Amino acid sequence: MLDNGPEKAALSIESIESIESVTPGVTDAVDDVAVCVVRCVEGTARLGMVLQHPDSAVGPGTAAPGFLLTAIEWYGKQVEQLDTAHSGKVTLTGAGAETLAKRDVLNSAPRH
Template sequence: MLDSELENAALRIVSVETVTPGGSREADDVAVCVVRCIGGTARLGMVFERSGPAEVAGAAAPSFALTGIEWYGRQVEQLDTIHSGKVTLAGAGAEKLATHDVLESHAKG
């Protein structure tokens, strides 16, 4: 089992740069956001959910896969606590992401 499967991370959105609709039901929306890692280490491939109350009772919270991390102009595989970077998130509902939202990953194990 990989360490990243046991690790949690939290990202606070500083700004939403762009959101690109998926274009079809099978394709995910893609959001590029500037974030600050406020807990743990965010790694490529982690899945995040927006923390807070569910928008609709009984509805599953949208989840977003972390597909890209840019740190000081370089593509990297992780973003550590207290660092900021530009991330690419893929998932349905990306257009609802907003400044100050907190995204949390959850360990699989």
């Protein structure tokens, strides 16, 4: 398989089913878990991708908060990827999930 550079994906939020805060194994750390129905509008979204809300950067030179794509459900089955033009239910983990809204577009974060 040819490596054409980093994969890109964009997910448009169609609806938000739930947002909850969880405390992982790290002391004083809190992550949000958001379950959303999305449509993949560009590329292929894959498990483990970090997605960013382009409008939520904290300031100049500061990266937007990232959400780890931890689950994808497509037609009731758990899958590892969601291709362009397909819709599915995804689970996103990361701080700031309460800022997500319907019609927001999340873009894959560049890998370094």
